[in-house]
Structures are given as structure tokens and as C-alpha cells.
Amino acid sequence: MRGRIEVSIQVVALIFAGIAPGLAAAQGAPTVSLADQLSAQYTMVKMGADSSGPAVVEPGTILVIQKGGILGVPYGDISIVPTKYQDGKIQSPNNLTMKGIGHAFARFGKQQTTHLFQVGDKVYPSKIEVNQAADKVILGIIACDACNNTNPPTFYKADLIFQFAKGYMATASPPQVMDVIAQVFTIDDSSGGDQQGGGNGPPGNQAQGAQGGPPPNQPPPPPQTIQLGQTTDEVVAVLGQPEKIVNLGAKKIYVYKDLKVTFLKGKVSDVE
Amino acid sequence: MTSRSITTRSGAHVTANYRGGHVRSIQAHNMRIDHGMRGNRRITTERNGRRVVSMGRGRGYSERAYYNRGGRAYYQRTYYYGGHRYAYAYRGYYYHGYRYYGYAPAYYYRPVYYGWAYNPWPAPVYYNWGWAGNPWYGSYGYYYAPYPAYAAAPYWLTDYMMAQQLQAAYEAGLAAQGESVPPSLLVSPELTAGLWSDDLLISNNLQVVYGAAFYAGPAGASQPQVSKEVKDALAEEIKQQIAADKTAAANSNQAVSGSGDETPPALSPNFRYFVVASDLDLSPDSGQECQLTQGDVIYRAGDQPDADNNVDVIVKSSKKDDCAVGTKAAVGANDLQEMYNQFRVSLEAGMKSLAENSGKNGIPTAPDTSTTAGEVPAPTPDSTVDSDLQQQQKDADQLESEVKQGDGGQ
Numbered sequence: 001m002r003g004r005i006e007v008s009i010q011v012v013a014l015i016f017a018g019i020a021p022g023l024a025a026a027q028g029a030p031t032v033s034l035a036d037q038l039s040a041q042y043t044m045v046k047m048g049a050d051s052s053g054p055a056v057v058e059p060g061t062i063l064v065i066q067k068g069g070i071l072g073v074p075y076g077d078i079s080i081v082p083t084k085y086q087d088g089k090i091q092s093p094n095n096l097t098m099k100g101i102g103h104a105f106a107r108f109g110k111q112q113t114t115h116l117f118q119v120g121d122k123v124y125p126s127k128i129e130v131n132q133a134a135d136k137v138i139l140g141i142i143a144c145d146a147c148n149n150t151n152p153p154t155f156y157k158a159d160l161i162f163q164f165a166k167g168y169m170a171t172a173s174p175p176q177v178m179d180v181i182a183q184v185f186t187i188d189d190s191s192g193g194d195q196q197g198g199g200n201g202p203p204g205n206q207a208q209g210a211q212g213g214p215p216p217n218q219p220p221p222p223p224q225t226i227q228l229g230q231t232t233d234e235v236v237a238v239l240g241q242p243e244k245i246v247n248l249g250a251k252k253i254y255v256y257k258d259l260k261v262t263f264l265k266g267k268v269s270d271v272e
Numbered sequence: 273m274t275s276r277s278i279t280t281r282s283g284a285h286v287t288a289n290y291r292g293g294h295v296r297s298i299q300a301h302n303m304r305i306d307h308g309m310r311g312n313r314r315i316t317t318e319r320n321g322r323r324v325v326s327m328g329r330g331r332g333y334s335e336r337a338y339y340n341r342g343g344r345a346y347y348q349r350t351y352y353y354g355g356h357r358y359a360y361a362y363r364g365y366y367y368h369g370y371r372y373y374g375y376a377p378a379y380y381y382r383p384v385y386y387g388w389a390y391n392p393w394p395a396p397v398y399y400n401w402g403w404a405g406n407p408w409y410g411s412y413g414y415y416y417a418p419y420p421a422y423a424a425a426p427y428w429l430t431d432y433m434m435a436q437q438l439q440a441a442y443e444a445g446l447a448a449q450g451e452s453v454p455p456s457l458l459v460s461p462e463l464t465a466g467l468w469s470d471d472l473l474i475s476n477n478l479q480v481v482y483g484a485a486f487y488a489g490p491a492g493a494s495q496p497q498v499s500k501e502v503k504d505a506l507a508e509e510i511k512q513q514i515a516a517d518k519t520a521a522a523n524s525n526q527a528v529s530g531s532g533d534e535t536p537p538a539l540s541p542n543f544r545y546f547v548v549a550s551d552l553d554l555s556p557d558s559g560q561e562c563q564l565t566q567g568d569v570i571y572r573a574g575d576q577p578d579a580d581n582n583v584d585v586i587v588k589s590s591k592k593d594d595c596a597v598g599t600k601a602a603v604g605a606n607d608l609q610e611m612y613n614q615f616r617v618s619l620e621a622g623m624k625s626l627a628e629n630s631g632k633n634g635i636p637t638a639p640d641t642s643t644t645a646g647e648v649p650a651p652t653p654d655s656t657v658d659s660d661l662q663q664q665q666k667d668a669d670q671l672e673s674e675v676k677q678g679d680g681g682q
Contacts, residue, residue, distance in 0.1 A: 030649045032339045040337040040345065041321050061321075175322065175336065175656040182320045189302065189318070243366065257369045 035130040037174045038137070042187075043241070045124035045142055047075070047155070048266075054155050055266050058245060059236040060124040062144055063185035065117050070184075072115040072143065072156035082138070082159040085184055092116070115156045122147035122188060126157065135164040137177060139185070146233035147188075153233070160184065226261060230268045235261055280674035288675050298675055305668050309553050309563050312448060315668045324660045326668070327550055328447055330355075334657040335362075339648055346376055348651035352661055354443070357653035360617055365534050370581050372536050372609050375616040377517075378650035379643040381623065386518030388638050389425040389623065390511060396421040397634045399428065403435065408442035412567070415591050417496040419503070425626060426510040428635070430503055432622040433510075433615070434567065437547055441566035441591075497597070498589040502569055505545045512542045513619055524644060538608035544572050545588065549614035554587075554601040562595035570603065577605040 032040075045060035054075045069090040070083045084091040117123065127140035139160050145153035162180055169177070226235055235254065236242075239261070242254035251269075254261045262270040274290045286300040298305040306314045315326040326332035331353055339346040344363055351358045362373040398421050403409040416438060418431040537543060548568040555561050564570065568591060574584035582602035587595045595601075627641035 030645070031652065032649050036340075037338045040340045173652070173655045174338070175334070175654045175660075178320065178322070178336075179656070186319075187321050 033130070034132070034169070034174055034177065035128060038128045038130065038177070038181075041174075041178060042125045042128065044128070045126050047126070047142065050266050054153075055231065056124070056146075056233040056236075057266075059144075059232060059241060060126070061241075062147060062188040062236075063123050063125060063141065064188045064190075065119055065121045065123060065184065066182075066186055067184050068117065068119045070117040070141070070158045070160055072117055072141075072158040074113055075142065075155035075157055077157075080140075080157060080159045082161050084161045084163055085180075086163040088183065090184070115154070117141075117143070117156070117158065123185070125185075130169075132169050135166055135169045137162040137164075137169075137181070139181065141185075144233065144237065146231065146237040226259075226268060226271055228268050228271075231266055232263055235263075235268060278675055278678040280671070280678050282674060284671070284674070286671070286675060295672070295675065298671060300671055303664075303667065303671065305672065308551050309561055310551075312551050313668070314551075315664050317664050317667070322660070324657075324664050326661055326664050328444060329665060330447065330661070331444065332657075332661045332664075334654055334660050336654075338651055341648070346648050347373065348654075350651075350654040350657040352657045353440075357655070357657055359651040359653040361648045361651050362613065363647070367533055367536055367539075367605075368577065368581070370577075370606065372606060373613065374537065374609070375613040376648045377520075377616070377620065377646035378648055379646040380517065380521035380524050381627070381643055382640045383518050383522045384639045385623075385627065385641050386514050386521060389429075389626065390514045390518065392424045393422065393636050396423055397428070397636070398422075399634055401431065401435065406439075408439045409435075411442055412438045412591065413496075415497045415589075416567070417498075424511075426507040426514065427503075428626065429510050429619060429622040430507040432625060433618040434498070434503075434506075434547065436618055436621070437549070437567040444566065497591070498569065502545065502588050506547065506569070509543055509545060509615075510619060513616070514623075520647075521644065524646065536605065536609045536612070538572075538612040539575070539577070539583070539605065541575075543612060546570050546572065546585075546608055546611040547615065549611045552603070552607060554595050554599065554603070556595070556599050556601040558600070562599065563593075564595050565591060567591065568594055572608060573600070574602075578602070581605050583608060 041061075042063075043060040045056060046058035048055055048057040067085070067090050069092045071081055071092050073080055081093045083093065122144040123141040124144050125139055126142045127138070129138040131138070139162065141158050141160065143150065143154060143156045145151070145155060162177075162184075164172070164177075164180070226238060232252070232254070239254075239256055239259070242256050242261075244255040246253040246255065250265050252263045252266075254263070260272050261268060262272075273296065276288050276290070278286050278288055280286060284300050286298055288295055288299075289297045294307070296307050302317055302319050304316045306316075308314070312328060313326070315324075315332075317324045321336055323335040324332065325335070333349045333351040335347055335349045337345060338348040339361070344365075347362045347364055349360050349362060351360070361376040361378055363376045365372055365374065401418060403418075416434055418435075419427050422428045538546070546569070548564045548566055548570065550566055552564045553561060554564060564587070568587065569589040570585040571588045572583055573586050577583050580602075581604060583605050585601060585603045585608075587597050587599040587601075590597055590599075626635070627638060629635045630641060631637035
């Protein structure tokens with residue numbers, strides 16, 4: 001009789017496993033690192049240079065700064081003095097550090113120019129580094145000058161170190177780390193455009209019903225205007241990130257749902 | 273349906289849609305609330321790259337990007353159900369300008385196992401599921417009964433998957449009524465163990481003696497609503513999917529690339545029948561609004577989505593109080609794809625259960641049931657999903673309260 005009862009109990013367990021199929025796992029299955037998961041969440045900007053100087057080659061996820069005081073330096077500067085974020089506070093580099101850097105620049109006959117990013121400024125992520133042993137994440141940013149209506153563009157850049165408590169990152173799940181990053185940088189959703197998932201489209205861009213979730217029914221946005229000669233940065237600021245980018249060297253085509261924008265050497269040359 | 277734009281007490285601009293004097297949906301910045309015709313509430317929030325969907329209190333999922341490979345973007349959903357978290361991966365892609373998610377397996381079995389599951393078994397298998405006396409089976413015995421015997425794995429898997437849906441539907445019904453969900457099975461071990469045997473002769477005799485009660489639903493039940501034809505059609509789709517998985521498993525080492533337009537599997541000629549995976553309201557052209565619930569079965573009559581991305585369907589099997597069999601209506605292509613995704617998840621669980629049951633309980637011994645890497649690394653459940661869902665419920669309660677105050681009591 002004992003054996004028969006075990007059979008019945010096994011059926012119980014199997015049916016529960018059926019409702020909870022996620023319990024199944026591949027043998028020796030790899031996992032995705034935190035760095036890769038963060039990189040999937042935030043599309044990095046790709047920078048290049050043309051005759052006018054630095055330029056955005058491929059835009060990244062647009063982030064909106066929620067806490068001011070991040071120290072930026074010109075795009076061409078080799079050294080960046082990182083800003084630290086710890087316990088909910090931005091810790092800008094202190095005066096002593098900045099004076100030291102100023103003296104170093106003066107030796108080469110140069111003057112250090114810096115810029116403190118403000119709340120509401122829009123930036124692109126340029127790199128993500130995860131140092132699990134030191135419990136820190138470093139997020140590099142570059143100003144989205146087109147989004148901020150900064151003309152001429154500056155492309156100020158900065159590094160922000162997210163410093164977590166000792167041992168925190170060994171147990172934290174990626175969303176917990178992302179939530180801390182979101183205390184300083186939120187993903188811009190003002191354009192209603194593509195801002196999630198490696199630049200391949202946000203869930204909100206889909207048409208889902210009761211089974212998968214309905215789309216946000218945003219009020220109609222104002223008419224969008226694209227002009228010849230605009231940069232990729234400026235177009236992305238208006239239309240959001242494209243669904244696809246066709247890269248033909250000097251010529252690039254940004255494909256949107258109902259629009260194709262052709263750039264020649266980084267400037268709009270055709271729209272269809 | 274009438275719409276009103278409302279500015280709430282907290283200054284939020286929202287659009288509320290009404291039908292029959294009741295709020296059916298509220299759209300605010302980053303949040304949407306939908307009420308089904310029976311009052312069930314679904315909440316969708318999108319913030320900071322994370323999408324949270326509640327399908328009732330304590331049930332829902334959180335979704336976010338988690339992996340990029342070969343130009344493809346993968347998302348993970350962490351489902352929260354019955355106090356547990358389960359994570360699955362999905363690949364994002366487009367079709368005709370609409371965004372879709374396709375289930376991405378984290379592992380495959382060896383091709384030989386899929387071949388075994390695809391082909392007929394040497395002899396019919398009489399399998400005791402042990403559902404007798406279980407509350408969900410008692411409730412839905414009029415609707416559904418398992419096959420009396422199994423000539424091949426797809427038929428066994430059909431029953432496995434239907435049972436999952438119906439048990440989940442039963443528990444969701446209890447949760448909606450505010451009742452606690454009982455343990456998954458309350459089967460009498462004496463009864464089930466006493467009825468089980470892997471000896472064909474004994475099984476046949478047991479079927480004769482206990483058939484009505486044990487193999488065909490609760491005593492006194494009439495012909496179940498899910499006909500043999502519908503079940504056979506579902507079994508055929510399972511067979512097709514097993515064949516597709518076998519091919520995918522054999523090619524699992526090949527690189528994937530591209531994220532272009534592609535046809536969702538839910539619109540493939542191989543998939544016409546869909547088991548409804550969560551509550552779905554239908555508005556038939558010819559009649560009154562009605563609802564489908566988990567475990568109902570629909571047939572896709574249309575081949576291509578219309579301009580609104582809807583596809584024509586016909587209800588093939590439905591529980592009492594749900595849309596009548598034969599009802600014709602349009603369903604979102606995304607809804608069908610989500611049903612298909614649930615089918616994949618459920619089939620994967622069924623294959624796992626089948627592997628574990630191999631050589632036991634009358635099931636023939638399967639060949640190699642080990643697994644190998646799938647399309648993506650297995651996602652780890654997000655520990656934040658329960659708190660995300662709780663916070664979402666609070667935010668939705670507040671928004672609904674403010675909308676009621678702001679709409680002049682409409």
C-alpha cells in the first residue's frame with residue numbers, strides 16, 4: 001500500500017509542476033550577467049566624428065536626469081572625474097580635486113571646462129561597467145544636445161559611480177539595481193517612442209489586448225517635423241529611436257513604422 | 273462606449289471609457305486599467321523599462337529586457353502566482369508594424385526524445401491522473417474529460433495542458449471571490465492508488481468498473497463540452513510543435529540573427545485552435561458582449577489581421593456562462609500570440625512531466641531525456657515582482673478613486 005500512496009503523491013507534485021513550469025531548467029544552463037542585463041536595458045550611444053567635430057552615429061536610450069550635480073567634461077577630454085551616488089545622494093568631486101585637475105591642465109596651457117548636469121537634462125548612456133567585488137556600477141553618459149536644445153552641441157560627458165553597500169550586489173536582483181539607477185536616470189517616455197530593450201521597441205509600442213496587456217492609449221502627440229539637414233540626434237529627439245537602422249557607411253537609413261529617414265554624412269538628406 | 277477626459281485631484285490627466293454606466297477602462301500616463309465585463313481588473317504599468325501587468329490581486333507579471341543576442345532583443349517575464357515566482361524568456365519582434373513577443377525556450381531536449389514523443393506508443397497507455405475528488409475537476413467535469421487511453425504522447429500532453437488551464441481557471445475564480453486557494457490536489461490517496469495500475473488487463477477492468485467516475489469525469493456527467501474532435505485538433509497542434517522543437521533542438525548551436533518583420537506562429541497554418549489563457553471579452557457582431565475564460569477553446573478562422581490587428585475566430589468549446597459555442601468575433605492577433613506563448617510554456621512543462629514519468633505509471637520508457645541549451649540562457653525570477661504588483665494595485669486603487677471623484681459620479 002505504501003508504494004501506491006507514493007504514486008498518488010507523485011501525481012500531485014507533477015500537476016503542481018505543470019502549473020509552475022518555470023521550475024524546469026536546463027542542465028548546466030548558463031545565466032546572463034548583471035552587466036549584460038543592464039546593457040539589454042539601456043542602449044548605448046555610438047559616437048563618431050565628422051568635419052564639424054564629434055557626432056552621434058547611433059543614438060542610445062534617452063535618459064532624464066533626476067538629481068543634479070553630476071560633473072561633466074567636454075567630449076574630447078581624456079580624463080573624467082567621476083561623480084559618486086551613494087545612499088541616495090550625489091557626491092560631486094570636491095573643490096580640492098577640481099583645483100588639482102585645473103593645475104594639471106594649466107601645465108599644458110589648457111583650461112579645464114566643466115559642466116554640472118541639471119535635473120531634467122537628457123543624456124545618452126555611453127557605457128556600463130559592473131564591479132561586483134567592489135559593489136559598484138559605473139554608468140557613462142553623454143549629453144543629448146538635440147534633446148536639450150543645446151546649440152552648438154557640446155556632448156559633455158560624465159561618469160557616475162553607483163556605490164552600493166558592501167555585499168549588496170552579491171544578492172541583489174537586476175531590477176533592484178535598475179531601481180537605484182532610476183533614482184538618478186529615468187528612461188524618457190515623453191516622446192512615447194522606443195526606449196526599452198536594446199533599442200528594439202518598447203512593450204508600449206505594441207497592440208496587445210486582454211491576453212498580453214493593452215497598449216497605453218496616449219493622447220495624440222503634436223505634429224512631428226523633420227527637416228533636411230537635421231542631425232541623427234535631432235531626428236531621434238523628435239521621432240524617438242528607429243525600429244531599424246540600415247548602415248551603408250556614409251549613408252544611413254533610419255526606419256520608423258511609417259517613415260524612412262535617410263542621412264548622408266550624419267544629416268537628413270531624404271524622407272519618405 | 274463613451275469617453276471622458278478627466279483631471280484628477282492629484283493633477284493627472286486621464287481618459288476614462290464607460291459602458292453601461294460603468295468604467296471599463298482608464299488610461300493615465302504610464303498606467304492603464306481595464307475592467308472585464310464581469311468586473312475583473314487588469315492593470316498595466318510601464319515605467320523605466322519595466323512593464324508590470326496585474327491579472328487580479330496577487331497574480332501577474334513583471335517584464336523587462338534582459339538579453340541581446342545576434343541583433344535580437346529578449347525580454348524576461350517573472351510571473352507571480354500562488355505566492356511563487358516563475359521566469360520565462362520572450363523574443364521581441366515586429367509584424368506589420370505591431371510589436372509581438374514569442375516564447376524563447378531556455379532549454380531543449382535531445383532530438384531523440386522529441387522523436388519518441390512524436391511517434392505512436394507501442395500500446396495504448398491507461399494513465400491515472402488522480403484528479404477525482406479534486407475541486408477543480410469536480411467543477412469542470414461537465415466541461416472536460418481526459419482521454420480513456422493514450423495511443424501517443426500528444427494525446428497525453430493535451431490532457432495535461434487542458435488540466436493545467438482548468439485548474440488555474442478554478443483557482444483564479446476562487447481568488448476573485450476572495451477565497452483562499454486550496455492545496456493543488458485533495459485527492460484521496462486510497463482512491464487514486466487503488467484505481468491505478470500499469471497492467472493493461474487490470475486497467476481495462478478498472479475502466480469498466482470505474483469508467484464513468486474515473487475516466488469520464490464525475491458520476492452523472494453528460495457528454496463533456498470539449499469534444500473529441502476539438503481535443504484531437506489540439507493534440508495535432510502539439511504534435512506539430514514537437515516536430516518543430518525537434519528541428520530547433522537539432523539546430524540549437526546555430527547562430528541566430530536579425531530582428532526583422534516575421535509572421536507570428538499564432539498566424540501559422542499549423543495553428544488554428546487556441547486554448548484561452550486568461551479572461552477575454554468578445555464583442556460579437558451579431559450579439560451581446562460575452563466573455564471567454566481560461567480553458568475555453570477558439571478556432572482562428574481568419575488568416576491575416578485586419579487594419580486593427582484583429583483576426584476572426586469562432587468559439588469551439590466554452591464553459592457555462594461563457595460565450596456560446598459557435599460565437600464569431602474578432603480577437604487581437606497579439607492575444608492569439610499570447611495564447612500560443614502559454615501553449616509553449618505549458619507544453620514544455622508537459623514534456624518535463626512526461627520525461628519524469630517515463631517508464632512509470634504505464635508510460636513507455638523514453639530515450640535520453642537530458643536537456644541542452646535553448647535559444648536563451650534561463651532567466652532568473654525577479655524578486656521584486658510581488659512588491660511591484662502590490663504597489664501597482666495601490667496606485668490603481670488610488671487612480672480609480674480619483675477618477676470616481678472627478679467624473680461627477682457617472
